[in-house]
Structure formats: C-alpha cells, structure tokens
Amino acid sequence: MELIMSSYDTTNVFAKILRGEIPCKKIKETTHSLAFHDAFPKAPVHALVIPKGQYKNFDDFTKNASSEEIIDFWKTAQEVSNELEMTVSGFRLITNNGYNANQEVPHFHIHLCGGKNLGPMISL
Ligand code: AMP
Numbered sequence: 536m537e538l539i540m541s542s543y544d545t546t547n548v549f550a551k552i553l554r555g556e557i558p559c560k561k562i563k564e565t566t567h568s569l570a571f572h573d574a575f576p577k578a579p580v581h582a583l584v585i586p587k588g589q590y591k592n593f594d595d596f597t598k599n600a601s602s603e604e605i606i607d608f609w610k611t612a613q614e615v616s617n618e619l620e621m622t623v624s625g626f627r628l629i630t631n632n633g634y635n636a637n638q639e640v641p642h643f644h645i646h647l648c649g650g651k652n653l654g655p656m657i658s659l
Pocket residue numbers: 548557559572573574575576583630631637638639640641
C-alpha cells in the first residue's frame with residue numbers, strides 16, 4: 536500500500552540508470568523513453584521500456600504524463616518488440632502496478648518478454 540500512496544522515490548534503480556549512475560544494456564533511447572535489457576531476465580528475450588519522466592507506475596504515467604510522452608513511450612515499445620524480432624513469433628507485454636502485482640521498482644516500466652512460448656499467463 537505504501538508504494539501506491541508515496542511520492543516518487545528518486546533513489547530507485549531506474550532513476551539511477553536514467554541519471555547515468557549505474558549502467559544498462561541499452562536497446563533504444565528517444566526524447567522521452569529508454570529501453571534496455573532486464574538484468575535478471577525471466578525469458579530468453581526480456582526488455583524493459585521506461586519513460587524518462589518521474590512516474591511511479593502505469594496509473595501515474597497515464598494520468599499525468601503529456602500526450603507526447605505517452606505516444607513516444609508506446610511507439611518505442613512497438614519499435615523495440617520489432618527490433619528484437621518478437622513481433623512475428625509473439626511476446627508478452629506486462630506491467631506490474633503496485634502492491635498486489637509485486638512491483639519491485641517504483642518507476643513505471645513495461646516488460647517485453649519473448650523468445651519462446653511463455654505458457655499460461657498467470658497461475659493462481
Ligand atoms: P517489477 O517487478 O515489474 O518492478 O520489475 C522490475 C524489473 O527490474 C525486474 O524484472 C528486475 O529483474 C529488473 N531490474 C532490477 N534491477 C535492474 C537493473 N539494474 N537493470 C536492469 N533491470 C533491472
């Protein structure tokens with residue numbers, strides 16, 4: 536619950552990547568977005584796409600980002616999925632939003648996972 540209510544935490548790992556304090560395996564960078572490989576991949580291909588602005592999660596980004604940032608973000612995600620050759624074989628696009636989703640990094644991001652058949656979406 537704390538994650539949902541709190542303000543943006545500038546010490547999170549993606550904020551550090553954006554400030555150049557820690558490295559990432561960059562795939563693509565645009566004016567408003569950055570895509571890089573997940574450091575602990577859960578699929579043969581596992582990319583992350585983040586906005587450069589300080590947004591905590593999907594809800595915050597979609598409510599508060601400008602149209603330009605939102606368009607740039609989703610266009611970047613599509614271009615990355617295409618560049619990583621996941622479009623034809625298929626891929627999963629996930630975002631974890633808040634406590635119930637076990638969101639670990641409180642900077643909005645989507646996961647693009649592919650490279651093999653990923654099985655059922657969620658097991659209860
Ligand atoms: P989430 O649980 O949706 O917040 O996902 C956070 C993701 O960030 C996880 O898949 C982690 O493996 C990934 N991650 C954590 N630290 C780094 C890092 N330094 N570089 C790239 N990915 C990271």
